[in-house]
Structures are given as structure tokens and as C-alpha cells.
Amino acid sequence: MEITMSEHQEVTAKVGWKGRKTISLMRVALRQRSLQRSVGAYLLTLVVSIGASSAAYPSQAVQQMVAMCAGGALMAAAVWAIVATVRLQTALGRNVVLACIMSIGMLIPIVNILFLASHDGRATKLLKKHGVRVGLLGVPRDELHKLVQGACRKCGYDVRTITGPVCPECGTPLPAAPAAVAPAA
Numbered sequence: 054m055e056i057t058m059s060e061h062q063e064v065t066a067k068v069g070w071k072g073r074k075t076i077s078l079m080r081v082a083l084r085q086r087s088l089q090r091s092v093g094a095y096l097l098t099l100v101v102s103i104g105a106s107s108a109a110y111p112s113q114a115v116q117q118m119v120a121m122c123a124g125g126a127l128m129a130a131a132v133w134a135i136v137a138t139v140r141l142q143t144a145l146g147r148n149v150v151l152a153c154i155m156s157i158g159m160l161i162p163i164v165n166i167l168f169l170a171s172h173d174g175r176a177t178k179l180l181k182k183h184g185v186r187v188g189l190l191g192v193p194r195d196e197l198h199k200l201v202q203g204a205c206r207k208c209g210y211d212v213r214t215i216t217g218p219v220c221p222e223c224g225t226p227l228p229a230a231p232a233a234v235a236p237a238a
């Protein structure tokens with residue numbers, strides 16, 4: 054089943070002070086995936102550039118060229134990770150200005166790891182609470198349908214118009230009310 058964000062039927066959660074903010078768990082899941090990929094890309098680039106810096110080169114010009122490419126790739130991956138952190142924070146309900154200010158901390162070693170772990174942990178906790186599996190690379194693609202209202206929890210079939218007790222596609226028992234698909238936080 055193709056998941057689209059435009060259908061306005063994502064499962065939501067209430068967060069923040071007195072639970073006044075409603076956030077889309079689909080957005081949290083997608084942005085967490087993006088953050089984890091950006092961190093993966095950064096680490097990969099780091100390993101490659103360390104390897105490249107210790108290799109032997111035919112000339113100094115080539116060595117400088119390789120160093121420049123590695124530096125550029127590292128910078129790009131770091132920017133991607135910072136942007137992804139801001140986007141995950143806003144998905145979790147944080148004010149965008151505050152999220153940007155907080156992300157300055159991403160430039161400080163160790164602090165950035167704590168930051169990533171904290172946002173990632175918050176997203177994971179929230180998603181798990183709503184019954185989705187969260188792996189090393191976030192919510193797997195085949196679990197994302199669970200974050201769409203009115204979709205069968207098991208196979209993702211659109212069960213909004215189904216009045217029977219089970220999903221016609223896979224036989225999974227359906228909740229009595231759509232609200233039961235996603236218990237509020």
C-alpha cells in the first residue's frame with residue numbers, strides 16, 4: 054500500500070505541555086528514518102575519509118584533491134544530519150526557532166551525540182507506544198502503514214468502509230472504532 058502524507062489520516066499523538074500539541078506519528082517516523090540515514094552517511098564518509106587520508110598517492114596534487122573531496126562530503130553529511138535533527142524536533146512538536154537554536158549544539162562533539170540519542174530516543178519511545186516496531190534504521194517500510202488511520206494493522210488494507218469484524222484481506226480482527234486503532238497518548 055502506498056502511503057501518502059496528503060490524505061490527512063495519519064495517526065496522531067498529543068505532546069507538549071498539557072498535551073496541547075497534536076503531532077503526526079507518520080511524520081515522526083519518516084523524519085527519524087531520515088535522521089538515522091544522515092548519521093549513517095556521516096559515519097560512512099568519516100570512515101572513507103580517514104581511509105583516504107592514510108592512503109599513498111602518486112602526487113601531492115592528487116592527495117590534496119582527495120582531501121578536498123572528503124572534506125566536502127563530510128561537511129555535506131554533517132549539514133544533512135543537522136537539518137534532519139531540526140526536522141525531527143519539529144515533528145516531535147518543538148518550536149522551529151527553538152529547534153534551530155538547540156541544533157547549534159550539534160556543532161559540539163559529544164554534545165551532538167547526546168542530542169541525537171535524546172531525539173532519537175524520544176521518537177522511538179513515542180512510536181513504540183503506538184505499536185510500531187522501531188529498528189536500527191527506524192520504523193521499517195512495512196510497518197509504516199500502522200501509522201495511517203483506517204488501515205489494517207497487519208496488511209495495511211484500507212478498512213475504513215469495512216463493517217465486518219475482520220479485515221477482508223488478511224482476516225485480522227478489526228477494532229470496533231477507528232479511535233481504537235491509535236489509543237491517544
Ligand SMILES: [Zn+2]
Pocket residue numbers: 205206207208209210220221222223224225
Ligand atoms: Zn489486513
